[in-house]
Amino acid sequence: MIVPSRVLGLVRRLGPDALPAYVYDLGALDAHAAAIRAALPRSVEFYYAVKANPDARALRVLARHTDGFEVSSGGELEHAAAAVPDHPLAFGGPGKTADELAIALKAGTSRFHVESPHELAMLDASARAGGTQADVLLRVNPPGRSGGGQAQLVMGGKPSPFGMDLGLLRACAELLSRMDAVRLRGLHAHLASGLEADDLLAGARRLVEFGRDWCAAQGVRAPEFNLGGGMAVDYARPEALFGWARYGRGLARLARDGETLRIEPGRAVTAYCGWYLTRVLDVKRSHGEAFAVVAGGTHHLRTPAAKGHDQPCAVISVPDWTAPWPRPGVSAQAVTITGQLCTPKDVLARRVTVKRLRAGDVVAFGMAGAYAWNISHRDFLMHPPPAFHYLT
């Protein structure tokens, strides 16, 4: 993959001994988020799913282009409220506790994505106790892939701990008719992750077509539909971005006056702005295959282990070699890049074809800005954490 000159310049300034390190290219993030916003119809609200990367400086950049942030825990809620104060927060995710709901109500959370009738009852009680009201979207169990309309919504959904099927939605409607501290504002559905524009649009259409009737039956005026995130990110083709323009045109066809459509992508927003830079510690052959062991590993960058892919990367050649013995390396061949952990799962990229790779060279892993550092089992083996740098 191509390493931007800004990142290359930073590597040269830092030197290999300062690695491993993460670099967040905030300038690139700013431009990317602006392009997403520009591809969406003005009426569509753009929230960012904080769990993809909660870095405070990234959140502040995203605040320029987004309408709000989706948080999935009390911890994320307090972090986002501090990092980007006065930005609307939507509180989603399974297993919300009574304490988290109370904190969220006090923080003025703008929307609650409710996962079950029990959670709805808890929220109502908490809001009543606090003398306030909560605005609610009910999270729907994602509809299936084929067909359309209400029947498919019921039949297509698979058993899942997330969201509610039609039976639970009905139970919520029954509860809502007797509650006065929660206001139903619409529905939410996060379909899956890694979907292309047409698949996301088909799901959105099913949710909205079902939701219009369902919300009208509950007396909801000006309903809102949160269409979730899950926009595809192709780690095998870093230059191929999600079809935001196509998606935006589809949403424009779906949108109606008097309704609000909202999206909450995470990965496709921040994945591209992050780099994990490290140095090669050793290169060797084993039973005919070449391996390069780098400083750090999947305890810093768990993404390839979590997703089962090869993290895209590039070699940055470092000429210096001062040891009196020969420099281990390979040229014009495939090499598997592993980390420092004592487990065969610590693989960052398999059989990468390199022109040359030697101990002491730098490897830059791209697409490390989402579900990367923050999902990594950082304490395993007690290696030092990476440094963090920002390009503005």
Ligand SMILES: *Cc1c(COP(=O)(O)O)cnc(C)c1O
């Ligand atoms: C994880 C999640 C998102 C973001 O998903 P991406 O695949 O990162 O876009 C959005 N909404 C909900 C409810 C989620 O759980």
